[in-house]
Amino acid sequence: MTEDDHDHGDGNGNDSHEHHGHDHDDHHHHDIETIGAGIVTVTSSRTLDDDRAGDAIAAAFEAEGHEVVTRELVPDDHDRVQAALANLAGRDDVDAVVSTGGTGVTPDDVTVEAVRPLFERSLPGFGELFRRLSYDEIGTRVVGTRAVAGLVDGTPTFCLPGSENAATLGAEEIIVPEAGHLSGLASREE
Numbered sequence: 222m223t224e225d226d227h228d229h230g231d232g233n234g235n236d237s238h239e240h241h242g243h244d245h246d247d248h249h250h251h252d253i254e255t256i257g258a259g260i261v262t263v264t265s266s267r268t269l270d271d272d273r274a275g276d277a278i279a280a281a282f283e284a285e286g287h288e289v290v291t292r293e294l295v296p297d298d299h300d301r302v303q304a305a306l307a308n309l310a311g312r313d314d315v316d317a318v319v320s321t322g323g324t325g326v327t328p329d330d331v332t333v334e335a336v337r338p339l340f341e342r343s344l345p346g347f348g349e350l351f352r353r354l355s356y357d358e359i360g361t362r363v364v365g366t367r368a369v370a371g372l373v374d375g376t377p378t379f380c381l382p383g384s385e386n387a388a389t390l391g392a393e394e395i396i397v398p399e400a401g402h403l404s405g406l407a408s409r410e411e
Contacts, residue, residue, distance in 0.1 A: 228361045237378065242279050244383060251405035251406055251408075252401045252402045252405040253316050253400075253401040253404045253405045253408075254401060255286060255287055255288065255401075256282060256287040256288070256316045256317050256397075256400050256401055256404065257287070257288050257290040257315050257316045257317075258278075258279075258282045258287055258289050258290060258315070258316070258317050258318075258319060258400075259287065259290055259291050259292075259293075259310075259312065259315040259317070259318045259319070260275050260278050260279060260288040260289060260291070260292045260293070260307035260319050260320075260321070261292075261293050261294075261295060261302070261305050261309065261318065261319070261320040261321070262274065262275040262292070262293070262294045262295070262305060262320070262321050262322055262383075263295055263296075263297055263302055263320055263321065263322035263323035263331075263332050263383070264294065264296070264297065264322050264323075264383060265296045265297045265329065267294070267296050268294065268327065269292060270317070270405070272292075272294065273385040273388075274322065274381070274382075274383050274384060274385050274387070274388035275292055275321055276293075276383070276385075277385050277388040277389040277392060278319050278321060278388050278389075278391075278392045278396075279292065279395070279398045281389065281392035281393045282392070282397055284361075284397075285397050286394075287400075289396070290312070290314050290315055291309065291312075291347070292307070292354060293305055297322075297323055297329040297330070297331055298331070299331045299334060299335045300335075302320070302323060302331060302332050302335040302336070302345045303335035303336065303338070303339065305320075306318060306335065306336050306339060306373060307339055307373060307374070309376075310339070310373035310374040310375075310376035310378055311376075313375045316375045316376065316377075316400065316401070316404040317376065317378070317379070317392075317396070317400040317403075317404055318373065318376055318377070318378040318379070319378075319379045319380075319381065319392065319396055320332055320378075320379070320380045320381065320386075321382065321383050321388045322381075322382070322383030323325055323335075323380075323383065324366060324367045324368050324369070324380055324381065324382045324383070325365055325366070325367065325382065325383075326365050326367070331368075332380050333367045333369055333380060336371070336373070336378065337369070337371075338374060339371075339373040339374075339378070340371030340372065340378075341371070341372045341374070341375070342370075342371055342372045342374065343369070343370070344370040344371050344372070344373040344377070344403070347368070347369070347370035347379060347395060348367070348368045348369050348370065350395055351368045351381070351390070351391050351395060352365070352366055354390055354394055355387065355390060358386060358390070364378060366382055366387070368380060368381055368382060368387075368391065375407045375408055376404065376407070377399075377400055377403040377404050377407060379391065379395075379396050379400075381396075
C-alpha cells in the first residue's frame with residue numbers, strides 16, 4: 222500500500238470519510254452510552270473478596286459512568302467457563318462481558334478454548350492491541366498471553382489474563398473506550 226491508500230483527507234489536513242460511503246458521526250450514532258458490564262473471574266484459587274483483577278475491571282467501567290451488572294467467579298473448568306460467558310452474553314441487561322483468567326498456557330488455562338466456539342465473529346484486533354500494549358510492560362513474555370475477544374450472542378466478549386496489571390491495562394486502555402461502540406454496532410438493526 223502506498224501513503225495515498227491511507228489518505229482519507231481532502232488535501233488540506235481535514236479527515237473525510239464521505240467518499241467511503243459513511244461518515245464518522247453516523248458510524249457512532251449507534252453507540253451505547255452507558256454499558257451494563259458482566260465480569261467473570263476464572264480461578265480455582267481466589268474468591269470475590271481477593272479478586273484484584275475483577276476489581277480493576279469493575280473500577281474501569283465505573284470510573285466512566287458505566288454499571289457493573291454482575292460479577293461471577295468460576296473455576297478453571299471448560300464447561301463452567303463456557304456456560305458463564307454464554308449466560309452473561311445472553312442477558313438483556315449486559316452490553317459487554319469481560320473475563321479475567323485462564324488465558325495463559327498452563328493445562329488449566331481453558332478460557333480461550335471455552336469461548337472460541339461461542340464467537341459468532343472474532344475481534345482479532347483486541348488481542349493484537351492488548352499484546353502490543355502489554356509488551357511495554359512485560360516484554361517478550363507477552364507471547365504466552367492468549368487474550369481474545371469476539372461477539373457472543375451479539376455481545377462483545379473480552380477475555381483477559383488474570384493479573385491485576387493485565388486487567389487494568391485491557392479494561393482502561395481498550396475495553397471501556399470501545400465497548401459502547403462495539404455493542405452498539407453489533408446490536409443495531411440493518
